[in-house]
Amino acid sequence: MTVTMDQCKRCGDAAVTSSRGEHFCRACFIKFVQFRHRKQLEKFKVDYSEPRPPDQHIMLALSLGQSSIALLDMCMDLIRLQKSTHRGRQGFYLHAIHVCGSEDEEAKQRLDKVRERYPELESLELVALDYSKATEGISSINRTSTQDITWLLQKQAIEEAAQKHGCQTTIYGHCQTRLAQLVLSLTAKGRGRSIVDEVEAHCPIREVLYTEVGEYNKLKQVEDLILPEAPIPATTKLQSVDDLVHQYFLSVEKEYPSVVSTVVRTASKLQKPGNGGQEKCIICEQPIENRDWLEHITVNGPETAGQDLCYGCMVMLKGTNTRPRYSKDLVLQEFALDNDN
Numbered sequence: 001m002t003v004t005m006d007q008c009k010r011c012g013d014a015a016v017t018s019s020r021g022e023h024f025c026r027a028c029f030i031k032f033v034q035f036r037h038r039k040q041l042e043k044f045k046v047d048y049s050e051p052r053p054p055d056q057h058i059m060l061a062l063s064l065g066q067s068s069i070a071l072l073d074m075c076m077d078l079i080r081l082q083k084s085t086h087r088g089r090q091g092f093y094l095h096a097i098h099v100c101g102s103e104d105e106e107a108k109q110r111l112d113k114v115r116e117r118y119p120e121l122e123s124l125e126l127v128a129l130d131y132s133k134a135t136e137g138i139s140s141i142n143r144t145s146t147q148d149i150t151w152l153l154q155k156q157a158i159e160e161a162a163q164k165h166g167c168q169t170t171i172y173g174h175c176q177t178r179l180a181q182l183v184l185s186l187t188a189k190g191r192g193r194s195i196v197d198e199v200e201a202h203c204p205i206r207e208v209l210y211t212e213v214g215e216y217n218k219l220k221q222v223e224d225l226i227l228p229e230a231p232i233p234a235t236t237k238l239q240s241v242d243d244l245v246h247q248y249f250l251s252v253e254k255e256y257p258s259v260v261s262t263v264v265r266t267a268s269k270l271q272k273p274g275n276g277g278q279e280k281c282i283i284c285e286q287p288i289e290n291r292d293w294l295e296h297i298t299v300n301g302p303e304t305a306g307q308d309l310c311y312g313c314m315v316m317l318k319g320t321n322t323r324p325r326y327s328k329d330l331v332l333q334e335f336a337l338d339n340d341n
Contacts, residue, residue, distance in 0.1 A: 017215050020257060026219050033208055033216045037074040040204040044092040046082050056092040057122070059162035059170045061154075064098060064110050064227035068173030070213045071205050072096065073222050075171075076118045095123045097161040099154040102130045110227050117225070123165060127157045143233070143240040148189060148316045152284055174203040177210035177249050180263040185245045191312035193286055199267045209253055209260065281310035 008015045008025035015023035024032060047053050060075065062068045075094050082090045096114075100107045108126065115124055141149075162170045174182070182198045205213065217223050232243045252259050278287035288310050309317070 016219070019209070019212050019215070030216065030219060033070075033205075033212055034074050034077065036207040037071070037204045038078060040202075040206065041075075041078065041092075046086040046089050046091045056169070057165060057167040058092050058094050059158065059165060059167040060094060060096040061158045061170065061172045062096040062098045062114075062124075063173065064107060064225065065173065065229065066210070066213050066217060066226060067175045067178060067205060069222055069225050070175075070208075070216050070220075071171065071173040072114070072118065073217075073220055074205070076120055079120050093122045094120070095125070095161075095165045095167060096121055097125045097127060097158055099127045099129060099157045102128045104128070107227055110225055113225055117222075125161055125165075127161065129153055129157065143238065144189065144242070145316045145318075147240050147242050148312075169202055171202045171204055173205065174198075174201070175205050175208045175210050175213050176264055177253055177260050179203065179206060179267075180260045181242070181245045181249050183263050183267040184248075185242050186312075188241045188245070189312055190315040191284075191286075191310075193272065193310070194284075194312070195267055196270050196272050199264065199270070206264070209257055210250065211253060279308075281313055282308045283313045283316075284310060286310045286312070 006015055007013065007023065008028050009022050010028045011025060013025040013027075016026050017024050017029055019029070019032075044056055044058070058075075060068070060072060062072060079090050079092070079094065098107060098111060111124060111126055115121070158170060179199060183195055186192060186195050186198065208216075217226065232247070233239050236244070249260060278289075280286065281288055288308070
């Protein structure tokens with residue numbers, strides 16, 4: 001069969017989109033993306049072993065962005081397929097958590113729609129944090145440090161929610177493009193040690209590009225669940241490291257998608273150095289780098305280098321106009337989550 005530019009390469013039906021040099025109809029494109037997702041969730045198949053194994057519970061970190069909504073929809077489709085194929089049995093039970101600011105009414109409205117559209121969700125939790133408390137007393141904190149602090153608080157809230165619901169696994173909606181962004185941004189922010197954790201995290205759509213995620217959401221008609229992204233400042237000087245890296249990979253992905261996959265594959269080969277009894281950072285709980293190395297790489301003297309902080313958190317706290325000597329108790333207090341949340 002000869003396939004024209006207007007035909008799906010896989011079935012010959014009318015093509016509605018294209019990706020990686022291949023034309024797809026709606027059904028084939030959805031299968032193409034979902035196959036990559038299901039390949040990452042092979043261990044969550046319906047298990048008929050006897051005695052019956054414990055139920056598998058998964059926590060999904062739902063940012064309400066393009067990728068996390070796509071991941072949620074794919075997981076729900078997989079659960080429905082399992083139940084229809086295996087007489088009501090399913091391989092896993094899905095929980096979701098959204099972490100937002102204290103007054104995010106728009107996020108609450110989106111979550112109501114999520115509950116209505118996906119009744120199969122075991123739980124959908126909203127954790128509202130007052131991010132301003134983490135920067136209270138710090139003047140003129142820059143955009144990069146603000147996003148870094150938010151990222152740390154969100155990760156802590158997600159981990160606590162997973163433990164509360166007895167989830168054995170936490171999954172993130174990081175697509176391949178997002179993982180590539182994390183590799184460069186974490187490096188630039190002095191958090192290179194965290195790259196291994198992020199790349200090795202369970203990201204079921206890690207083989208899907210950001211543009212493919214957007215097209216999937218469009219074809220599945222779930223765009224109304226997506227929370228609009230905060231606008232990026234027009235002036236480059238005001239943009240964060242994450243903003244700059246995000247825009248770079250979006251431009252590269254269109255013409256050179258192999259660059260994105262190469263960055264992720266290269267990062268996946270990294271290994272963490274042995275901790276060797278190192279003390280942990282009081283903010284992010286990553287091992288603190290060797291003291292001699294810190295004094296060699298930083299421009300500040302040993303009297304201002306944070307003895308209780310890793311290099312990444314030192315960089316984060318320096319994104320301000322004030323440079324106080326942060327005490328251990330003060331830093332812990334600023335980053336503590338309210339138990340009522």
